[in-house]
Amino acid sequence: MAGSRLGQWLCLVVCILILLKAEGASIPITIVESAVSSGALCLDGSPPGYHFEKGSGSGIDNWLVHMEGGGWCENVESCVSRRDTFRGSSLKMEKTMGFSGILGSKQAANPDFYNWNRIKIRYCDGSSFTGDVEAVDPETKLYFRGGRVWQAVIDELLAKGMQNARNAILSGCSAGGLAAILHCDKFQSLLPATARVKCVSDAGYFIHGTDISGGSRIESFFGQVVKTHESVKNLPASCTSKMNPELCFFPQYVAQTMRTPLFIINSAYDSWQIKNILAPTAVDSKKEWKDCKLDLKKCSATQLQTVQDYRTQFLKAVNTGLGSSSTRGLWIDSCYAHCQSGSASTWLGDKSTEVGDTKMGKAVGDWFYDRSAFEKIDCPYPCNPTCVSVDSES
Numbered sequence: 400m401a402g403s404r405l406g407q408w409l410c411l412v413v414c415i416l417i418l419l420k421a422e423g424a425s426i427p428i429t430i431v432e433s434a435v436s437s438g439a440l441c442l443d444g445s446p447p448g449y450h451f452e453k454g455s456g457s458g459i460d461n462w463l464v465h466m467e468g469g470g471w472c473e474n475v476e477s478c479v480s481r482r483d484t485f486r487g488s489s490l491k492m493e494k495t496m497g498f499s500g501i502l503g504s505k506q507a508a509n510p511d512f513y514n515w516n517r518i519k520i521r522y523c524d525g526s527s528f529t530g531d532v533e534a535v536d537p538e539t540k541l542y543f544r545g546g547r548v549w550q551a552v553i554d555e556l557l558a559k560g561m562q563n564a565r566n567a568i569l570s571g572c573s574a575g576g577l578a579a580i581l582h583c584d585k586f587q588s589l590l591p592a593t594a595r596v597k598c599v600s601d602a603g604y605f606i607h608g609t610d611i612s613g614g615s616r617i618e619s620f621f622g623q624v625v626k627t628h629e630s631v632k633n634l635p636a637s638c639t640s641k642m643n644p645e646l647c648f649f650p651q652y653v654a655q656t657m658r659t660p661l662f663i664i665n666s667a668y669d670s671w672q673i674k675n676i677l678a679p680t681a682v683d684s685k686k687e688w689k690d691c692k693l694d695l696k697k698c699s700a701t702q703l704q705t706v707q708d709y710r711t712q713f714l715k716a717v718n719t720g721l722g723s724s725s726t727r728g729l730w731i732d733s734c735y736a737h738c739q740s741g742s743a744s745t746w747l748g749d750k751s752t753e754v755g756d757t758k759m760g761k762a763v764g765d766w767f768y769d770r771s772a773f774e775k776i777d778c779p780y781p782c783n784p785t786c787v788s789v790d791s792e793s
Contacts, residue, residue, distance in 0.1 A: 425495045427451045429569075431551050440542040440549035441523035442478055442487035444535075447548045449520045450496045451559075452504060458514030462567040464556065464586075465502055465519050466549075468573030468602070472525035473623035478541050481525055483497040492521055501570060501763070502598070508743045511764030512568075515773035516560070520575075527578040527648075530628030546633035549582060554591065555767060564590050568767065569598045570688070572738040574672065576603020580650045580661065582633060585749050597767055600650070601664040605672065606716040607649045611705060612682040617675070618723040621648040652722030662728030662766055662773075663717065664759055667710040668695070668780050670737045677709045695735050695780060707779060714776065728766040730759050733777040734786035743785050753785045 415556075427450070431439070434446045453508055469486045472478035478487070485491040502517045503509035524530055524545030532543035561567070569581040569586040583598035590596050610616050617694040624646045625631060632642040637656035638647035646652055654661060673695075678688040691698035691706075698706060714731070719790055721727040732739075732754050739745045740759060745752060747760030754762070755775035777783055 406519070410591075422666050426498060428489075428492060428494050428496070428721040430489060431555055433555065434548065436549060437547060438533075438543050438544055439547035440560055441489055442472075442525060442541055442543075443490070444540060444542050445523075447521065447523055447552060448489045448492060448551050448661040449518055450498070452498060452502075452517045454516035455514045458512070458516070461512075461515040461565045462556070462561045463502065463512050463515045463517045463528075463568045463570065464553070464561075464580045465517070465518060466528065466569075466571030467522040468571065468575040469522045470528065471624045471680075471699070472627070474618055474627055475536075475539055475541065478525055478543075478627070479539055479756075482539075482541060485521075485523075485721055487523055487525065489521065489523060492523075499558070499743045500741040501601075502741070503743055503746065505743075509760065510747075511760075511767065514616045515566075518556060520549070521692045521700060522575060524548055524628070526624060526628035526630055527574045527581060529578070529581060529625075529630035529633040529648075531632055532629045536637060543628045545628060546630070549578070549633075553586070557589065561590070564594045564596075565597045566767075567594055569596075570601065570740070572601045572602060572741055573603060576600040576642075576738075577648075577650065577662075579603060580653055581634060581648075583659045583661060584637070584657055590654070595767075597660040597662065598666065599662045599740070599763060602669055602671070602736075602738045603711075604650045604663050604665045604717065604720075606651060606713055607646065607674045608672070608709065608712050608716070610676060610682050611678050611688070614682065616681055618646075618655065621645065622774030624648065625776060646704055651716040651720035655722070660726035660728070661721065662730070663721070664718075664730050664740055666734050666736050666739070667713050667734050667777065668706065668735050669713075670735050671699075673706060673709065673735070674711070677706070706748075710779060725772075727774065727776040728762070728772070729760045729776060730754050730757075731776040732786070733783050734781045734788075735780070736786070736788065739787075748786065750785050751784075751785070752783065754783075770776070 526545040529550035530543040530545035
């Protein structure tokens, strides 16, 4: 009897492992060992990493490079706290990872990109891949080298075949979505002139917004990030040459001079932005916004009006940045969510969120392949019954 149960248990384990493999849940991490010589290192000095699932068939010359999100560290103290976690060290990262959503490998769930070369770059620098400080403090042993990390990974991918790409997308979520905007034109410049190259930012359009105190804590915060990591040298010169360079960490200023087509996936009520740009804890000393930030249904009438006003700020920033460009794509929903492209259930699932009766996976695919333009902005909260709750990778 015991032997029979053991056999059944082993069979179950094998079946689960086969299923996980079939779902792409065992994509190993690749460590960029060559990055050590160029000093392209995570906060703790370890080499960076990425997960890579090779393309096949018609997608063998197509590349989708997705950058992981995970916030920022704005000073030495916060970067020290981050340094010894998977957000600051490749030594702490999981060795395998599953892909889904925009990176998914199933044709039915991701028909336009399922057989592309799909890469997820791990995020271990805290600067949206922009930092470049040569000196390393012997006490903290912090490496601010995010810009070098990005370049080292891209160089390795180019050598692995991306230099011959026919189609390519640079994408990311949250801090990675911001990086997709900041590095978009550079990415395009590294690929063949004949390639179709576009960028997709999911929950990365962080606005230069006004908070509930009438100030802009996010301006101060992003300014500290840029100073600590010495990011200016890796921000687009088309922006930094025209204004205060630190403000070029905000997409609305960078997008104005971008040459490469950009698609924005974002909620006009992005949950990270409501919590950290509109009503950051630092300006909510009485914690009057605590419940509202957790659930918009718990907002008072006055608070909800303030949230609606933030939507107005957000949409203005989008129009300021992207203007009326014929190459832009917009899928702006009204869900209280953050990062929506990484899950099969939100990308192109049966019950995925829709804007203009269209799921984001179809909207991005149609836009990328020029089958049709897509610029849809959802009606104001709480109008959309298809909303799926997502709040990850801030």
